[in-house]
Amino acid sequence: MIRCGYCGHEFAEEEGIRSCGKCGKPGGCRMVRCPKCFYENPPEAKAPKTLRKVIDLLKK
Numbered sequence: 001m002i003r004c005g006y007c008g009h010e011f012a013e014e015e016g017i018r019s020c021g022k023c024g025k026p027g028g029c030r031m032v033r034c035p036k037c038f039y040e041n042p043p044e045a046k047a048p049k050t051l052r053k054v055i056d057l058l059k060k
């Protein structure tokens with residue numbers, strides 16, 4: 001679940017409005033907008049550090 005940093009509404013990542021594709025952030029926008037107030041929240045951080053390291057290795 002993501003808790004909106006603006007209004008405090010909790011929503012599933014799938015419920016939010018994803019990747020605007022317009023803001024020109026490198027690698028594509030990964031922010032998730034709150035369905036209530038449209039505030040941009042950072043995506044849910046699920047992966048622990050060790051798992052992230054493995055993902056980084058796989059990407060290379």
Ligand SMILES: [Zn+2]
Binds near residue numbers: 008034035
């Ligand atoms: Zn909100």
